[in-house]
Amino acid sequence: MLSSDEWQKRTVEDGAVRCPACDALTVTMGACAVGAYTIYQEYVCENCGYEFQAMFGLIGCVPGHNNEDNDARGIVPPAGN
Numbered sequence: 001m002l003s004s005d006e007w008q009k010r011t012v013e014d015g016a017v018r019c020p021a022c023d024a025l026t027v028t029m030g031a032c033a034v035g036a037y038t039i040y041q042e043y044v045c046e047n048c049g050y051e052f053q054a055m056f057g058l059i060g061c062v063p064g065h066n067n068e069d070n071d072a073r074g075i076v077p078p079a080g081n
């Protein structure tokens with residue numbers, strides 16, 4: 001079983017969500033709980049049945065699509081990679 005830190009590091013490196021218990025890529029997304037600055041996404045592993053939640057934290061904001069002047073409030077979209 002990976003620790004939370006180990007799982008987070010590997011998920012970012014792989015660009016894919018794996019089961020922290022058995023390493024399978026066959027995980028199914030469940031419900032998503034949205035808070036003011038955190039989001040919890042439920043997953044169920046189809047291989048071993050392990051249930052876990054990915055926790056996402058607030059890191060910033062970007063303009064929406066309907067602004068006449070995107071930079072009017074000092075919010076600059078992230079640079080493309």
Ligand SMILES: [Zn+2]
Nearest residue numbers: 019022045048
């Ligand atoms: Zn699993």
